[in-house]
Amino acid sequence: MKIINRLSAKDPNFKLDLAKLLNIDTQQNNQITIAVSKILSDIKEKGDLSLLEYTNKYDRLNIKSVDLLEIQKIKWKEAFDNLKLEQRSNLEKAAERIKQYHQKQIMNSWSYKDEYDNILGQRISPLEKVGLYVPGGKAAYPSSVMMNAIPAKVAGVNELIMVSPATNGIINSLVLSAAFLSNVDRLFTIGGAQAIAALTYGTNLIPAVDKIVGPGNSYVAEAKRQVFGKVGIDMIAGPSEILIICDGKTPIEWIVMDLFSQAEHDELAQSILLCPDIQYLNKIEAKIKELLPNMPRKEIIASSLYNRGLLILVENLEQACNISNFIAPEHLEISTEFPNELMKFIKHAGSIFLGKFSSESLGDYCAGPNHVLPTSRTSRFSSPLGVYDFQKRSSFINVSPNGANELGKIANSLAQEEGLQAHALSAHYRINY
Amino acid sequence: MKIINRLSAKDPNFKLDLAKLLNIDTQQNNQITIAVSKILSDIKEKGDLSLLEYTNKYDRLNIKSVDLLEIQKIKWKEAFDNLKLEQRSNLEKAAERIKQYHQKQIMNSWSYKDEYDNILGQRISPLEKVGLYVPGGKAAYPSSVMMNAIPAKVAGVNELIMVSPATNGIINSLVLSAAFLSNVDRLFTIGGAQAIAALTYGTNLIPAVDKIVGPGNSYVAEAKRQVFGKVGIDMIAGPSEILIICDGKTPIEWIVMDLFSQAEHDELAQSILLCPDIQYLNKIEAKIKELLPNMPRKEIIASSLYNRGLLILVENLEQACNISNFIAPEHLEISTEFPNELMKFIKHAGSIFLGKFSSESLGDYCAGPNHVLPTSRTSRFSSPLGVYDFQKRSSFINVSPNGANELGKIANSLAQEEGLQAHALSAHYRINY
Numbered sequence: 001m002k003i004i005n006r007l008s009a010k011d012p013n014f015k016l017d018l019a020k021l022l023n024i025d026t027q028q029n030n031q032i033t034i035a036v037s038k039i040l041s042d043i044k045e046k047g048d049l050s051l052l053e054y055t056n057k058y059d060r061l062n063i064k065s066v067d068l069l070e071i072q073k074i075k076w077k078e079a080f081d082n083l084k085l086e087q088r089s090n091l092e093k094a095a096e097r098i099k100q101y102h103q104k105q106i107m108n109s110w111s112y113k114d115e116y117d118n119i120l121g122q123r124i125s126p127l128e129k130v131g132l133y134v135p136g137g138k139a140a141y142p143s144s145v146m147m148n149a150i151p152a153k154v155a156g157v158n159e160l161i162m163v164s165p166a167t168n169g170i171i172n173s174l175v176l177s178a179a180f181l182s183n184v185d186r187l188f189t190i191g192g193a194q195a196i197a198a199l200t201y202g203t204n205l206i207p208a209v210d211k212i213v214g215p216g217n218s219y220v221a222e223a224k225r226q227v228f229g230k231v232g233i234d235m236i237a238g239p240s241e242i243l244i245i246c247d248g249k250t251p252i253e254w255i256v257m258d259l260f261s262q263a264e265h266d267e268l269a270q271s272i273l274l275c276p277d278i279q280y281l282n283k284i285e286a287k288i289k290e291l292l293p294n295m296p297r298k299e300i301i302a303s304s305l306y307n308r309g310l311l312i313l314v315e316n317l318e319q320a321c322n323i324s325n326f327i328a329p330e331h332l333e334i335s336t337e338f339p340n341e342l343m344k345f346i347k348h349a350g351s352i353f354l355g356k357f358s359s360e361s362l363g364d365y366c367a368g369p370n371h372v373l374p375t376s377r378t379s380r381f382s383s384p385l386g387v388y389d390f391q392k393r394s395s396f397i398n399v400s401p402n403g404a405n406e407l408g409k410i411a412n413s414l415a416q417e418e419g420l421q422a423h424a425l426s427a428h429y430r431i432n433y
Numbered sequence: 434m435k436i437i438n439r440l441s442a443k444d445p446n447f448k449l450d451l452a453k454l455l456n457i458d459t460q461q462n463n464q465i466t467i468a469v470s471k472i473l474s475d476i477k478e479k480g481d482l483s484l485l486e487y488t489n490k491y492d493r494l495n496i497k498s499v500d501l502l503e504i505q506k507i508k509w510k511e512a513f514d515n516l517k518l519e520q521r522s523n524l525e526k527a528a529e530r531i532k533q534y535h536q537k538q539i540m541n542s543w544s545y546k547d548e549y550d551n552i553l554g555q556r557i558s559p560l561e562k563v564g565l566y567v568p569g570g571k572a573a574y575p576s577s578v579m580m581n582a583i584p585a586k587v588a589g590v591n592e593l594i595m596v597s598p599a600t601n602g603i604i605n606s607l608v609l610s611a612a613f614l615s616n617v618d619r620l621f622t623i624g625g626a627q628a629i630a631a632l633t634y635g636t637n638l639i640p641a642v643d644k645i646v647g648p649g650n651s652y653v654a655e656a657k658r659q660v661f662g663k664v665g666i667d668m669i670a671g672p673s674e675i676l677i678i679c680d681g682k683t684p685i686e687w688i689v690m691d692l693f694s695q696a697e698h699d700e701l702a703q704s705i706l707l708c709p710d711i712q713y714l715n716k717i718e719a720k721i722k723e724l725l726p727n728m729p730r731k732e733i734i735a736s737s738l739y740n741r742g743l744l745i746l747v748e749n750l751e752q753a754c755n756i757s758n759f760i761a762p763e764h765l766e767i768s769t770e771f772p773n774e775l776m777k778f779i780k781h782a783g784s785i786f787l788g789k790f791s792s793e794s795l796g797d798y799c800a801g802p803n804h805v806l807p808t809s810r811t812s813r814f815s816s817p818l819g820v821y822d823f824q825k826r827s828s829f830i831n832v833s834p835n836g837a838n839e840l841g842k843i844a845n846s847l848a849q850e851e852g853l854q855a856h857a858l859s860a861h862y863r864i865n866y
Contacts, residue, residue, distance in 0.1 A: 087850070090843045101553055101828075104543060112537070119787075120534055120801050127814055128780060141851050174850060210813040229669065232814030236662065254862050260855035296854050339831065346827075347561060354552075354831035357863050361856040362832055365844040368553050369828030380643040381560055381665030383826040393816040394779075395534075395802030398772065398787035399795055410523045411798040417520070417607060418574050421729050422693035423794040429687050430790050 003288055003302070004309040006281070009319055021310055022327065024239065024268060024376075029218065036193045036222045043197035048204050054194040059136075059167045066205050071171070071187045079176035087174070094366035095146055095181050101368030102154045105387035111396075118403035123394045126156035127232075129207060130390060131199035132184065133214035134164035134175060136191055142178035143364065147371050148214050148385065149182035155390030160184050161209060163199065165191025191216075196223035200231050213385070215372075234385060238376035239268035242360055243329035243349075245320045247336040248277035250356040256287045258333060261361050263304035264297040270308040272327070274320040281311045321345035328377040331360045350379045404430040436721055436735070437742040439714070442752055454743055455760065457672065457701060457809075462651065469626045469655045476630035481637050487627040492569075492600045499638050504604070504620045512609035520607070527799035528579055528614050534801030535587045538820035544829070551836035556827045559589035560665075562640060563823060564632035565617065566647035567608060569598035569624055575611035576797065580804050581647050581818065582615035588823030593617050594642060596632065598624025624649075629656035633664050646818065648805075667818060671809035672701035675793055676762035676782075678753045680769040681710035683789040689720045691766060694794050696737035697730040703741040705760070707753040714744045754778035761810040764793045783812045837863040 007017055042050040048066040056063055063069065080088070111121025132148050134140065145162070152160050162179055164171065166189035179187055188206060190198060196216075202208025211232035212224060224233045242262040246255055259271040275281050288305065292298055314320045321342055324332060328348035336342060339354035346352065350373030353360055364371045372385035399407060408431040415423035440450055475483040481499040489496055496502065513521070544554025565581050567573065578595070585593050595612055597604065599622035612620055621639060623631060629649075635641030644665035645657060657666045675695040679688055692704035708714050721738065725731055747753045754775055757765060761781035769775060772787035779785065783806030786793055797804045805818035832840060841864040848856035 086846065090846050093843050094847065097547075100547075104545070105555070110537060114530075114533075114801075118800065122538070122802075123776075123785070125780065143847060143851065229809075229811065232811070251862070254859070257855055257859040257862060261853070261859045264853055264855045296852075301855065343556075343829070347558065348825075349827050352556070352827055352829040354829060357832040357834055357837040357866075358830050359832075359859045359863060361848060361859040362837070362840045362844050362863075363828075363830055364856060365847045365860075366840050367551070367830045367832065368547075369555075369830060376662075378662065378665070379825070379827070381825060384828050386826065388821070392781075392812070392814060393819065394782050394785055394812070395796075395817050396776070396785040396787060397791050397796055397800045397802060399790040399792075399800065401790055404790040404795070407795045407799050410526055411795050413519065413523050414527065414576060414798045415794060418576065419729075420694070420697060422690055422697045422734065423797060426687070426690040426694045426792045426794040427798075429684070429690060430792060430795075433790075 002306065003292070004285060004305045004311060006285075006311045006313075008313040009315060009323065010313070021308065032218055032222050036219055036226060039193040040197045040223065040226060043194055043203070044201045051190060051194055051198050051203055051206070054192070055190050058192050058194070059165045061166070061169060069188050069190055069205065071189060073180070076176040076180040076187065079173040080180040082173070083177055091142065091177060091181055094143070095150060097366050097368045098146055098150045099154060102151045102370070102387050105151070106154065107388060107391055107393075114403070116403035116406050117400040118407070119398040121396050123396055124391050125394070126158065127210050127390050127392060128157070129159040129161065129209040130157045131209040131212040132160060132162045133195060133212060133216050133220060134162060135216055136165035136167045136171075140164070140172040140175045142172070142174040143371065144215065145175055145178035146182050149179070149184050151370065151385060151387045152213070152390045153183045155387045157390050159186070159207065161199065161207060162187045163190050163195040165189060165195070167191070193219045193223035196220060196227060200227040211390075213389070234372065234389060235374060235378065235382060239270060240265045241270040241272070241329050241375060242331040242333065243272045243324050243327055244274065244333040244335055245317060245324060245342065246273060246275045246280070247317060248275050248280035249337060250335040252283050252287045253291065254356065254359070255335065256284060256291055258359055259288070259305070259309065260291070260295060260301050261359075262331070263301040263309060264295070267300055267303040268308065269304050270310070271305065272310045272312065272329070274312045274314050274323060276314050276316050276320070278313050281313055284311060317342055318345060324349070328379045330373045330375045330379065331363075333358065333360060348379045350374045350384055401433060405432060435739065436725070437718060437738045437744055439718070439744045439746075441746040442748060442756065443746070454741065465651055465655050469652055469659060472626040473630045473656065473659060476627055476636070477634045484623060484627055484631050484636055484639070487625070488623050491625050491627070492598045494599070494602060502621050502623055502638065504609075504622060506613070509609040509613040509620065512606040513613040515606070516610055524575065524610060524614055527576070528583060530799050530801045531579055531583045532587060535584045535803070535820050538584070539587065540821060540824055540826075547836070549836035549839050550833040551840070552831040554829050556829060557824050558827070559591065560643050560823050560825060561590070562592040562594065562642040563590045564642040564645040565593060565595045566628060566645060566649050566653060567595060567597035568649055569600045569604070573597070573605040573608045575605070575607040576804065577648065578608055578611035579615050582612070582617050584803065584818060584820045585646075585823045586616045588820045590823050592619070592640065594632065594640060595620045596623050596628040598622060598628070600624070626652045626656035629653060629660060633660040644823075646822070667805065667822065668807060668811065668815060672703060673698045674703040674705070674762050674808060675764040675766065676705045676757050676760055677707065677766040677768055678750060678757060678775065679706060679708045679713070680750060681708050681713035682770060683768040685716050685720045686724065687789065687792070688768065689717060689724055691792055692721070692738070692742065693724070693728060693734050694792075695764070696734040696742060697728070700733055700736040701741065702737050703743075704738065705743045705745065705762070707745045707747050707756060709747050709749050709753070711746050714746055717744060750775055751778060757782070761812045763806045763808045763812065764796075766791065766793060781812045783807045783817055834866060838865060
């Protein structure tokens with residue numbers, strides 16, 4: 001009985017078969033588009049009144065005053081103070097490592113003087129106000145709060161505003177603790193498209209922000225798509241993926257559990273293993289069958305592996321790298337003896353895990369790098385979430401009288417040729433002043 | 434007779450009046466959306482056949498074979514070699530200065546070892562294939578080719594593919610020369626949504642790219658919006674804007690021409706001047722009336738200034754900075770005696786021009802910084818086009834056996850709390866191995 005898909009790179013139909021398994025139908029749902037558009041315009045027009053209505057409706061609440069949607073910091077501190085010692089220490093260690101890694105991403109302003117005494121430079125400054133969306137309910141992950149909030153605060157964001165729905169009035173205390181530990185500034189229990197709208201347009205209660213980050217359901221994703229341009233957004237994430245290149249020497253159950261750890265996210269998540277050793281692949285398949293029944297999330301894992309999971313027999317490890325470059329995975333584990341040798345061949349990957357001890361799960365929580373990564377082949381052109389997503393650059397020039405002579409001549413002439421006479425004159429006036 | 438709008442920051446209705454003048458109706462045109470969507474799916478399905486059909490139709494051509502849509506490099510070199518000596522020298526000087534500035538933006542990979550001998554790092558690599566859209570006809574600007582192509586090549590992009598429609602068979606020789614000088618790799622005479630589609634999906638003739646940059650008309654902008662996610666795109670630019678803060682000591686006609694140089698781009702372009710000296714503002718208005726009739730593009734300038742141009746009387750220069758921060762302009766000229774003192778108050782601006790000699794026109798062509806800048810208040814969260822737009826980052830970790838013990842405990846515990854048992858086990862297996 002099939003439990004996971006298998007392909008051989010030697011097969012003449014390999015490329016076609018692979019493309020079919022990679023493909024997911026991401027057709028936009030028209031109903032969601034229309035519903036979200038209505039919510040956005042309601043909040044834009046009616047502000048807090050509409051926000052309270054939608055929140056009571058969708059989060060099954062009966063709140064009378066909109067002010068009650070803000071949770072004061074004292075409450076998060078309480079949640080944090082009430083943690084068990086070990087919980088607290090784990091969160092603190094993870095936060096510290098994430099902070100340490102991201103501090104290395106800070107960009108600095110620079111400037112230089114050219115041969116005409118013109119000063120040219122680039123000024124780096126933090127975004128002023130950022131909104132952080134955190135899903136409620138089952139998918140309330142403290143790690144996700146830290147991975148989004150810490151880089152924002154390392155960048156120097158002045159006001160970091162977290163929103164998370166308190167569906168049925170419930171808020172996860174680890175999420176509150178993570179918000180406290182990550183120095184979030186304000187927290188509102190709102191969610192869905194109405195939260196994205198409130199952060200974009202602002203209401204009396206909710207401040208308008210410059211950028212919104214964080215994962216969410218299909219309504220949240222569509223709302224982010226619709227407000228993009230009015231505010232900045234992070235990428236809209238697709239299903240999570242892992243691709244493992246293995247030389248067949250890593251303990252079988254380690255690799256199986258790495259495949260499971262991706263598959264357990266949701267049924268569309270994708271786990272792929274590439275190996276040149278068919279015996280090893282056979283053992284992997286057998287071990288999947290053996291371990292799967294014991295997994296609490298076995299239904300999700302089974303469905304993900306059956307529909308989208310994939311073991312590929314490759315001719316050698318270099319071929320594995322080429323296939324990986326085509327897939328451009330979100331997470332890439334190079335579980336081999338000399339992983340650095342193979343990394344040279346890798347062109348596209350969100351995050352790379354080198355050697356058998358580097359499981360994705362360590363990266364997801366506490367190694368240091370960000371776990372918000374480009375999915376669906378977008379690592380070809382985009383990057384993990386980082387401090388640079390919360391900083392912006394302005395160029396500046398201070399032209400000297402001498403510089404105005406030199407640059408003025410060039411600009412005057414090029415502008416004439418482009419038929420932009422005011423540009424030309426504006427440069428010309430400043431020559432020989 | 435009104436020639437430009439005037440406001441005073443003291444006026445009780447100031448904020449409302451300002452907001453009205455800043456606002457532009459950017460409602461999406463449904464017909465364009467549908468037409469573009471049809472073009473995209475045609476090219477995706479039928480490739481070169483469809484590309485040739487659309488190109489012949491929209492560019493008024495009668496080309497028989499799709500291969501003829503590629504212009505060989507020898508032709509661009511010819512165009513470059515045929516330039517007048519002064520033209521060539523101006524282009525070369527501009528290119529050299531742009532290159533020098535952008536080289537300072539190159540990001541470098543880094544890594545470090547932590548206290549458990551884990552290696553953590555960030556790898557920087559160039560995008561592999563990039564498409565550059567260059568408008569044809571009147572708006573064919575060699576400066577725009579250089580501003581997009583040079584940062585891509587400084588970043589190390591392997592294959593830079595330029596597309597530009599040869600409407601009625603005409604290609605601007607300065608555009609060809611700029612492509613040659615900027616080391617573009619291949620050039621195709623295609624345009625519109627069909628060019629964006631070809632670059633996204635690839636055809637037999639046109640390589641599929643990872644990211645598409647460059648300005649275009651409303652069809653091109655809509656096509657970029659629709660393919661976003663499948664490929665990367667730069668920002669979709671709104672009308673161009675300048676905001677000038679002046680202390681009233683810059684020669685009147687310099688400032689007038691700076692306002693004109695923005696207004697001459699198109700009727701939606703916006704020119705704003707802030708000054709605490711009402712006499713100076715009066716003189717500016719008089720000088721506008723005097724100089725406008727002599728400008729070759731006077732109709733466009735007049736319409737832009739009448740509908741969107743704005744002189745604002747402020748109480749002092751610090752207030753001017755606060756208003757500027759609300760507007761978050763694309764171009765900001767601080768035309769004062771001590772511009773650095775004021776720059777400290779500036780939070781948002783794409784590019785800052787300091788002192789009276791620093792006209793925007795010098796920056797547009799040859800000062801060095803990029804002229805592709807965030808418009809429509811997006812400088813609150815985005816940045817000038819730069820080398821960083823053509824590089825991507827991958828994080829990597831190489832966990833040591835000792836590190837796996839330490840990190841494994843934290844990850845195991847946090848994953849348990851998030852209800853992700855496969856994540857927990859995957860970390861747990863690697864403890865004490």
